[in-house]
Amino acid sequence: MKTDSVPMKKCRKFLGHGIPHVKIDDLAGKLIVIEGADGSGRSTQIARLVEWLETCGHATVPVGLKRSTLVSSELEKAQEGNILSRTTLSLFYATDFADQLENIILPALKAGFIVLADRYIYTLMARDMVRGMDEAWLKNLYGIALEPDAVFYLSLEPEELVQRNLSKSATLDYWESGMDLGLSRDMFDSFVKYQAAMQAAFRRLQKTYNFTIVDANRSVDSVTKQLRKEIRALLGEE
Amino acid sequence: MKTFAELNFPGRLIAVEGLDGSGKSTQIYLLKRWLEAEGIKVYFSSWNSSELVKSATSKGKKRELLTPTTFSLIHATDFADRYERHLLPLLRAGYIVLCDRYVFTAFARDVTRGCPPDWVRGIYNFAAKPDLTMFFKTELEVSLNRILEGRPKLKFFEAGMDLRLSSDPYESFRIFQGRILEQYMAMSGEFNFVVMDANQPVEQQQKLVRKLVGEKIDLSKFKRRSPLPLPPAFPPDPAKEAEEDMAA
Numbered sequence: 001m002k003t004d005s006v007p008m009k010k011c012r013k014f015l016g017h018g019i020p021h022v023k024i025d026d027l028a029g030k031l032i033v034i035e036g037a038d039g040s041g042r043s044t045q046i047a048r049l050v051e052w053l054e055t056c057g058h059a060t061v062p063v064g065l066k067r068s069t070l071v072s073s074e075l076e077k078a079q080e081g082n083i084l085s086r087t088t089l090s091l092f093y094a095t096d097f098a099d100q101l102e103n104i105i106l107p108a109l110k111a112g113f114i115v116l117a118d119r120y121i122y123t124l125m126a127r128d129m130v131r132g133m134d135e136a137w138l139k140n141l142y143g144i145a146l147e148p149d150a151v152f153y154l155s156l157e158p159e160e161l162v163q164r165n166l167s168k169s170a171t172l173d174y175w176e177s178g179m180d181l182g183l184s185r186d187m188f189d190s191f192v193k194y195q196a197a198m199q200a201a202f203r204r205l206q207k208t209y210n211f212t213i214v215d216a217n218r219s220v221d222s223v224t225k226q227l228r229k230e231i232r233a234l235l236g237e238e
Numbered sequence: 239m240k241t242f243a244e245l246n247f248p249g250r251l252i253a254v255e256g257l258d259g260s261g262k263s264t265q266i267y268l269l270k271r272w273l274e275a276e277g278i279k280v281y282f283s284s285w286n287s288s289e290l291v292k293s294a295t296s297k298g299k300k301r302e303l304l305t306p307t308t309f310s311l312i313h314a315t316d317f318a319d320r321y322e323r324h325l326l327p328l329l330r331a332g333y334i335v336l337c338d339r340y341v342f343t344a345f346a347r348d349v350t351r352g353c354p355p356d357w358v359r360g361i362y363n364f365a366a367k368p369d370l371t372m373f374f375k376t377e378l379e380v381s382l383n384r385i386l387e388g389r390p391k392l393k394f395f396e397a398g399m400d401l402r403l404s405s406d407p408y409e410s411f412r413i414f415q416g417r418i419l420e421q422y423m424a425m426s427g428e429f430n431f432v433v434m435d436a437n438q439p440v441e442q443q444q445k446l447v448r449k450l451v452g453e454k455i456d457l458s459k460f461k462r463r464s465p466l467p468l469p470p471a472f473p474p475d476p477a478k479e480a481e482e483d484m485a486a
Contacts, residue, residue: 019307020352070303071312074294084290085322087364091315092291098307140360144307 015121015209016143019102029109031146032231033120033211035202036154037195038176039164040216041223045154046118048224049231053114058235061108064118068099079175090128094141097121101145109146121145122153122209126201130194131181150234151211152227153202158195160217162188239367239429242329249329250455251366253340255422256374257415258396259384260436261443265374266338268444269451273334278460281328285339288319299395306351309395313344314361321365334460341365342429346421350414351401370454371429372447374436378416381436386411 012024032049036042050060066072075092078084084092108115121142128138156164165172172187174180178194179187206213212230216223242251252269254262266282273280286295295312298304304312325335341362348358376384386392386408394400397407398414426433432450434443451457 017354017357019305020354070298070308071294074291078290083323084319087318087322088290088315091311091318091361095294095308095311095315098305098311099303102305102307103303137360137363140357143357 013147014143015145015147016140018146019098019106019144022106027106027109027146029111029113029115030150030234031105031109031115031117031148032234033117033122033148033151034154034227035119035122035151035211036216037156037161037198038173039161039168040154040156041220042118042154044220045223045227046116048220049116049227052228053116053231056237059111059113061104061113061115062118063100063104063115065093065123066096068096069103070099071096086128086131086133090124090133090138090141093124094144097124097142098144105146117148120148120151122151122202122205122211125205126198129201129204130178130197150230151209152230153206153211153213154216154223155199155202155213156216158192158199161195162191165191239363241367241369243369245366247329247366248332249335250369250460251325251329251335251337251340252370252372252451252455253337253342253368254372254374255339255342255431256436257376257378257381257419257422259381260374260376261384261440262372262374262436263338264440265372265434265443265447266336268440269447270336272444272448273336273451273457276457277462278457279331279333279462280336280460281324281333282336282338283320283324284337285343286313286316288316290319291316299393302394302400304395304400306348306353306400309351309400310344310348310353310358310361313348317341317344317362318364332460334455334457337368340368340371342371342422342425342431345425346418349421350398350417367429370451371431372434372450373422373426373431374434374443376436378412378419382412382415 012027014024018024034042034046034049046062050062053060066075071092075096078089078092105115105117125135125138125142129135162172165176172191176194177187177191178197179190181190181194183193184190203213205211214223214226242249252266254266256262263284270280270282286292291312295316298308298312325337328335344362345355345358349355392407392411397411399407399410401410401414403413404410422431425431434446436443438446
């Protein structure tokens, strides 16, 4: 039957209480999230998607972590000194997220834009879970977030991630290596252990939040092809 | 929500709450002076004072960037920073910690701004309950007049202008403070507030504050072992120091 090919329209909702006074039915655009560790090809894929979507005539808006007007510079400074305890860091990131949600994501969706999020609350939750924060606490905190129309998690084995990071910059990032956790004094070891823990946290989250796991251990083109296919279906442009 | 005593912390936390202009800051300052004079290990922490977070908060306030949600989260970040880096270690070390405003300020303000009560409470659920919470209650008009007389220029968020209650800052402030007072009173029983009559003279209130604190907390247990940290007159004697360490 013809009607079968029409993609199911997902009901727009917040993950919890949401933001006070927002009319959810006005949010006509699409929120597409790309998750994945540094080195999973996130930025490359997002750049390609933006180009493709704009060529197709869609207006896009990029968002990402630690990019808010309100707290991004303070958050950056605090991280350099590594003086934040875990609840503080968690709430600082949540503030950064909320600021972008209210000032960029929601207005853009209202205007019918496609919002491409370079990471979303799932990375923040996974990082905190690995650091032993209470899951129920996190779920309540991020009840403010809008449920995305699609979430793609670019999955790559930690051993491959470490190779990609080193070939790119010949160094491993302190936070992406989870050095604050004291898993190992050896940065290489710590990176691999931390990324494995992050991956486990993502798989746990996937059960609740239902996102698409994309095998990123392939050529850039083949990942792009899959993403485009899924997004075309989402936009009803098949 | 358990108190620090119930959680077996050696230290104790005393919080004061109340509207702006209720005189609570004066009372907790005088309490601090008394405890210091008694040679007690005491630390004072005020709301919204974390070095780390303050610049973001003041930028947000000055440029009117804050929404009810970010207002709530940035204050929670500030509180968490003070709680984890100062309050908890001090309470572990047996200090009496005095807080000018505690989580109840957030419960009252953020909910007045439209944040869901259980969301706000959930965020702050890492914080233990004070061993004593004194709520300084004045007639609304009295606290309004104290503020409005002394500081005629009201700040945007302080006056609750973000709630669009009135285009007149004074009128907005009145309505906003009234609503906050309602929130406070609604949670008073749940969190065992000791309601203080803040219409009384300063001295009389302070007398009562000291009496309450003395009854609630065995202050003799919180004295500093040596009253003043004097520099050593002689090179330290390692044998004696080891003995003292053992005793501690």
